[in-house]
Amino acid sequence: MNDFSTLELEHDPRGFATLWLNRSEKHNAFNAQMIRELILALDTVASDTRLRFLLIRGRGKHFCAGADLAWMQQSAELDFNTNLDDARELGELMYGLHKLKLPTLAVVHGAAYGGALGLVSCCDMAIGTRDAQFCLSEVRIGLVPAVISPFVVKAIGERATRRYALSAERFDGQRALELGLLTDVCASAELEQRVQAWVQTMLLNSPSAMRACKELLREVAHGETTAGARRYCENAIARIRVSGEGQEGLRAFLEKRTPAWQARELKP
Structure with a gap:
């Protein structure tokens, strides 16, 4: 505190x-x-x-x-x-x-x-x-x-x-x-x-993905479909896919297991 x-x-x-x-x-x-x-x-x-x-x-x-x-x-x-x-x-x-x-x-x-x-x-x-x-x-x-x-x-x-x-x-x-x-x-x-x-x-969600999603939504807030907006969105998904939590999330989904960020006890 x-x-x-x-x-x-x-x-x-x-x-x-x-x-x-x-x-x-x-x-x-x-x-x-x-x-x-x-x-x-x-x-x-x-x-x-x-x-x-x-x-x-x-x-x-x-x-x-x-x-x-x-x-x-x-x-x-x-x-x-x-x-x-x-x-x-x-x-x-x-x-x-x-x-x-x-x-x-x-x-x-x-x-x-x-x-x-x-x-x-x-x-x-x-x-x-x-x-x-x-x-x-x-x-x-x-x-x-x-x-x-x-x-x-x-x-x-x-x-x-x-x-x-x-x-x-x-x-x-x-x-x-x-x-x-x-x-x-x-x-x-x-x-x-x-x-x-x-x-x-x-708490179920990837911390890094939530931050990246918030940044993404700020960029696309006006709903523009310009060439620049398209490039930004394409780069955003590519970056998160190769990130540590992105890789862990995809593997956990495919392997039908809990991702690492959910590993801690979720109850207070």
Whole structure:
């Protein structure tokens, strides 16, 4: 566990990490310190080649209630350039999470407002409870969801983003599933069981292949069928086939045995 004031970074011996937002007394609301610590935590995770994937969760009753009120009050008293510095730091967090090489899974319960919805959108996948509450609440207080907007559009589409960013309506986990923001929903009482099921599923997969797949999907995100895209994809499959885990996976499949990365006990 790392020495953070607003976060906890836990490493599971099975080869994944859980990044906990840990300001439960403030409903895990963002402030400048939490944003800085999130950036540092992601740097730590990115440099650890032993990790297979990352979970992002919130301690207490809520995933994250958005921006901390005291921090927002301080921001209102700052000049343009200082606010720009704050926005750039938030941008570094969101873009860093979006570009992280290992797979990311957000686990959402309670509230996920404002910037929290950005965190969820930046993750590769997200699961949550049916009664979780989501909101792009910025226009209610005279602001806009500026830094997170590209990632929200990617997650739920332009039309839905227009609706929820301009209306500031709240929507629940079931609606988030329909929009594509969540991958899976469950009752609150079933959340821990569902998390473990997802962990077990991810542990079945080749760590190197998941990282390579994430890089591949970033390259083909726009669905272009250009000559350059074709060459990239052809090279991608050739590289992974001759890699150590690629060779092990193919041999294990043909020999009808468990591949080496599944050899460790998958139960906690």
